[in-house]
Amino acid sequence: MTHAQTEKVGAKTKPGLCDDIVPDPNAGGERPYFPECDPRFGEIPPEYAALDGEEVGSGLPTLGKVGRVLPIGYRDATGKLHREFELVDWTWDVEEELGELAERNQDMSMSAYISEIVGRGLAKLGELDFTKLKRSQRRLVVSQLFHADVLYVYTWIRIAALGKHVRFDEFECEACSFKLDAFAGDLETLEVKAVEGEEVPTAEVELPRGFHYGEAEVGRVTVGPLRWAFMETADASILKNPAKFRIASMKAGIVGLEGVDNGAPVVIARDHARQMGPASVNRIVAAIDGIGGGAVFEVGGECPKCGERFRRAIDWTYDSFFGRSSR
Numbered sequence: 508m509t510h511a512q513t514e515k516v517g518a519k520t521k522p523g524l525c526d527d528i529v530p531d532p533n534a535g536g537e538r539p540y541f542p543e544c545d546p547r548f549g550e551i552p553p554e555y556a557a558l559d560g561e562e563v564g565s566g567l568p569t570l571g572k573v574g575r576v577l578p579i580g581y582r583d584a585t586g587k588l589h590r591e592f593e594l595v596d597w598t599w600d601v602e603e604e605l606g607e608l609a610e611r612n613q614d615m616s617m618s619a620y621i622s623e624i625v626g627r628g629l630a631k632l633g634e635l636d637f638t639k640l641k642r643s644q645r646r647l648v649v650s651q652l653f654h655a656d657v658l659y660v661y662t663w664i665r666i667a668a669l670g671k672h673v674r675f676d677e678f679e680c681e682a683c684s685f686k687l688d689a690f691a692g693d694l695e696t697l698e699v700k701a702v703e704g705e706e707v708p709t710a711e712v713e714l715p716r717g718f719h720y721g722e723a724e725v726g727r728v729t730v731g732p733l734r735w736a737f738m739e740t741a742d743a744s745i746l747k748n749p750a751k752f753r754i755a756s757m758k759a760g761i762v763g764l765e766g767v768d769n770g771a772p773v774v775i776a777r778d779h780a781r782q783m784g785p786a787s788v789n790r791i792v793a794a795i796d797g798i799g800g801g802a803v804f805e806v807g808g809e810c811p812k813c814g815e816r817f818r819r820a821i822d823w824t825y826d827s828f829f830g831r832s833s834r
């Protein structure tokens with residue numbers, strides 16, 4: 508195993524830039540967190556840096572290589588698919604504007620705030636000029652994008668705003684209990700599952716237990732990737748309850764039922780879920796996750812003592828991703 512492709516980090520902090528960071532009134536007067544300006548950042552041995560996706564051996568391209576191209580894509584009113592996007596210049600003005608928005612809407616959910624960030628951060632999506640849209644229009648477009656695409660844009664905004672490194676705390680190797688130091692993961696090395704071709708991916712799922720839907724006996728369903736609107740409407744109680752979350756994502760992800768072809772949208776009710784039972788629900792949810800695509804929020808590495816490989820999940824929730832709670 509070679510580390511030739513690892514990102515070399517931790518060489519030095521940037522004194523000029525780091526000294527200029529002003530306290531952020533939106534964070535109680537604390538200075539915003541920049542990984543590069545964390546004194547601990549300089550101590551990180553390069554061996555613990557995130558490994559390139561190719562080295563992990565998955566064969567998936569990395570975020571840095573895919574670039575600013577949506578993993579699934581956005582279809583305009585004429586049905587034309589757009590995948591390339593551009594971001595606005597990420598300035599203090601933009602940060603301040605978003606900070607004020609959060610201040611005015613204290614009860615805004617994280618998903619709604621991510622929609623605001625993505626809507627404000629996008630300059631162009633295909634032919635759509637976000638800078639000419641009203642805030643409510645931007646929100647609407649973002650909510651109709653696929654979940655994977657929204658988080659993908661959001662990751663590029665994080666890179667534009669704070670750089671590509673995320674900090675991981677010290678942890679113990681599961682194999683040999685060796686204490687690994689904190690390290691920096693490189694967001695541009697995240698693996699990306701992108702759709703090939705123009706079609707929105709779907710999957711057929713054979714159910715261990717079927718259910719009655721009107722007159723039909725359904726034993727097989729078709730699922731598609733979730734849209735961001737699902738996250739926006741899933742309230743906090745659903746997000747915190749894994750069982751509720753699975754049911755809600757199943758309802759949102761089913762796009763077709765075997766033997767039901769009346770042109771009406773599929774509406775899965777609680778009773779349908781009850782009939783099919785957890786095994787069927789879990790299989791459907793796994794299929795939805797499987798075709799979701801987008802960036803895989805994990806970095807990989809190797810224990811320097813025993814050589815065991817590890818994967819660490821990146822917490823992309825706003826506070827963690829944008830460093831508000833990682834000080």
Ligand SMILES: [Zn+2]
Pocket residue numbers: 680681682683684685810811812813814815
């Ligand atoms: Zn180890």
